[in-house]
Amino acid sequence: MTEINYQLLKEVIHSRPLESHKGNYGRVLTIGGNLNFGGAIIMSSSAAVHAGAGLVTCATYRENLSALHTIVPEAMFVDLANDQQITAALEQADVIVIGPGLGESSAAEKIFKKTLTQLQSRQFLIIDGSALTILSHHQNWFKRFAKQKIILTPHQMEWQRVSQIPIKKQTDTRNLAVQQELQATVVLKKFGTTIYHLNRTIAHLNVGGPYMATGGMGDTLTGIIAAFLGQFHQTTYETVVDAAVYTHSALAQKLSATNYVVLPSQIIKNLPNFMLSASLV
Amino acid sequence: MTEINYQLLKEVIHSRPLESHKGNYGRVLTIGGNLNFGGAIIMSSSAAVHAGAGLVTCATYRENLSALHTIVPEAMFVDLANDQQITAALEQADVIVIGPGLGESSAAEKIFKKTLTQLQSRQFLIIDGSALTILSHHQNWFKRFAKQKIILTPHQMEWQRVSQIPIKKQTDTRNLAVQQELQATVVLKKFGTTIYHLNRTIAHLNVGGPYMATGGMGDTLTGIIAAFLGQFHQTTYETVVDAAVYTHSALAQKLSATNYVVLPSQIIKNLPNFMLSASLV
Amino acid sequence: MTEINYQLLKEVIHSRPLESHKGNYGRVLTIGGNLNFGGAIIMSSSAAVHAGAGLVTCATYRENLSALHTIVPEAMFVDLANDQQITAALEQADVIVIGPGLGESSAAEKIFKKTLTQLQSRQFLIIDGSALTILSHHQNWFKRFAKQKIILTPHQMEWQRVSQIPIKKQTDTRNLAVQQELQATVVLKKFGTTIYHLNRTIAHLNVGGPYMATGGMGDTLTGIIAAFLGQFHQTTYETVVDAAVYTHSALAQKLSATNYVVLPSQIIKNLPNFMLSASLV
């Protein structure tokens, strides 16, 4: 097990080549946000934009359109009820986030299944929130994970549902065993978040804290991971995922010096400045 | 009668335990916001998020959805017209706020009655604004208060309606007598806000001022009280309510050093920083 | 003719009495904002809130509800299409603003006529924008101005329409003559804004500049005048209007030290701080 440290950020968040354009920094597609949880997918989308993704499209319901455009006019919109638009958006994306605020309706299951079915080997898929719960009800869907680049971002209870390992028994050994079977990267969010990679390495986080225990924190993380995977290609994607997760918590820790609770919106706003600082260390 | 002082904040706003998650900091449900007064419940919800509540759900009408998600994407939404969703949300909450911008329609009465009927002894219920007026029309509802943890936050005119004590006769002795009958904590908002507790103690506020005399100020207070009750459990809930009310006015007073009028939105934005400062005194 | 100066602000923007509540600082009703010009009435409402009005209600169409609540959740909403609600709102207001973004439809004419008909002698009415143009088409409406407290805020072209004095002939003498006939205060917005009072005094502004030549600037002024009239009662209302107009331009001038163009939103945001500074001179 290795500790991720600040030095890793400098390695991953490199200077951009002068001759480049938004197409070089990843097309991110975020899928989620039902009538009750629209804020979740908006925060994921906004985090992706602020973390440097080239182009971000948010697939959600019309009810969330105004808030999406107001919070982050840089993001585009696809109507989650429009099958044809979803098909095209899935086709074009480099990185897909599914789950924040998606809910567990049959419509949600359907869009998730469609996403898995259409998934291309060149694409990254980050599975979070409601999508993890849906996944736990469809164990046969895991067989689609083989040879794909899939990242699960469960908290402990979601991991229990997915892995069938009760929280109290979630040791690195047991977690790694199931994770390897699943053939997905697992970012297990907890006090001391741990990342289980496909190459069997385990990365551990020593930053972050209880000022992050607030709704929307995980949604924000998905956007950061997506943006990082979309734009940073010099190193292995294991390293990039580690750097994204570290950025999220290290920035929260920095903000906790002046805030009792660190809100996702605050983290998102400070990403461009934090990433620059990290790249200049 | 005791004066609440800044030192109390340090006692209540303690360092969070390292191993904790958003579930430890309270599920707050805010109920209100009709077509005319949507801003009220949004400010209550946003105050709850910024004051550190773990999870905040706002039950309001669809017309207020976009503004809610834009102002505070961290909050979730429940449709106030959807009885089934309301039942579930009431069931799960740790702290409920009812009243900001709710209005006094028969639909408002119905949702309030449902809230009282479903109320569990483990839950806190904060009653504000329109809900206080509704309450004054249904004196028989008070009998449901017995053995519940209920906080009323009237200004003087609302307290007159509820208590039948004319403003000019609202002395501590009379207020306490009625408050004890009602079996609810009463936060009487005025110049020198006074809190009447179930244990017969009376707490008095010597901070705040007329820069707070602006619409939405009371709505904001409800969110702060809710967040504090949701997350601080080391001391009695009397102490926690005192600290929440003090935080609201002390922060306003601090902001009045640079603002002629202190707007609720300004207070809300500064809560995370103020709470940290208070916890470090 | 007198020059308004900064010292006047200190006279008007006094310390608030400790024992006071939002009801003491004025109920402002803003009427306007059709489908095309919703931003105008939102800026007027937000300016009123930020300038210290106790309670602000915005009567506009439903299409503008989300933006209103997002920009200024402290303001309440009344549906301009709901005659009954408008009647009640007109009845309760202390200060009414009509015109920003109202348009010149027959519905706009109807609501304006209703406002004039219902107007009470204790109320102030500020007439701006589209409402001035409507007024110029209904010269017989002026007879309703007698013994009312009415403030017109035309720019030069609007004043030409209302007064029938061509811009080039708008001298103080001619302006005053017509203004006295109309029996309304006239704030004539131009380079060197001039205010014609019912008592025949003329006040002149020597602050402000071309950085204010941007859409929404006049809408913002209406909100400031309304808030000042709602809360400041120690001096004559002539003095209060002068102070409001001066505040608007003096604050713009201050912001022009760091901005090539000063946007209304920027002025609004800085009102609470500017008013405090002015009161402490």
Added chain:
Amino acid sequence: MTEINYQLLKEVIHSRPLESHKGNYGRVLTIGGNLNFGGAIIMSSSAAVHAGAGLVTCATYRENLSALHTIVPEAMFVDLANDQQITAALEQADVIVIGPGLGESSAAEKIFKKTLTQLQSRQFLIIDGSALTILSHHQNWFKRFAKQKIILTPHQMEWQRVSQIPIKKQTDTRNLAVQQELQATVVLKKFGTTIYHLNRTIAHLNVGGPYMATGGMGDTLTGIIAAFLGQFHQTTYETVVDAAVYTHSALAQKLSATNYVVLPSQIIKNLPNFMLSASLV
């Protein structure tokens, strides 16, 4: 070929004459924003407002109304589905932007054709985004460009579509040849953005960088160009276009000193301050 430099900004961004009003600073009309790309036209509109345009009207669909008014209440709205309103808005504008987020539907083609047909020789027309793609499908529309003041703002792929010159063969000589045939100013956005003027001069940009490679950057540029053309008349319009393009990238470069990625919203917000600094050099 000349390098644009900071000194040019001082030449163009002059002090405003004291006696002037919003009508002197240009009526800008922005046309775009379908259901999927609403943020694009909102950013264009907001950039125009912040860059000093006197009056900005955004012609888009109703779905984008709330976000437009919330982000920039200073802008007015015209319903893109309302042919009569569009006709009037086109008639009155001094500068028109068409394309950001417009899409390529037949409705989009129709509105674009209408714009070209109604175009007056006193007006500027900036063609961007989707409108460039539409243009590439209608080569016969170019004949309408003669004796009009048209500015195209393609990135390299869009220029390939319009000019039929493959990206790799886009040399100044070839670009200029086609541009002269088209009779339009061409702002070719790339690493080292180059501007081809009707008078055959070529201006080259040596500011900006890959921190600008993010969605919405080009939309923002259109608003800045429009505002500059609307308000600055002392020099040739070639000079004004150069200054607008330079402002966009030079401000981004300034912000890149503290941000890894510079978001369009950040550029927009800082325009009033940057323009003042440039005018004072």
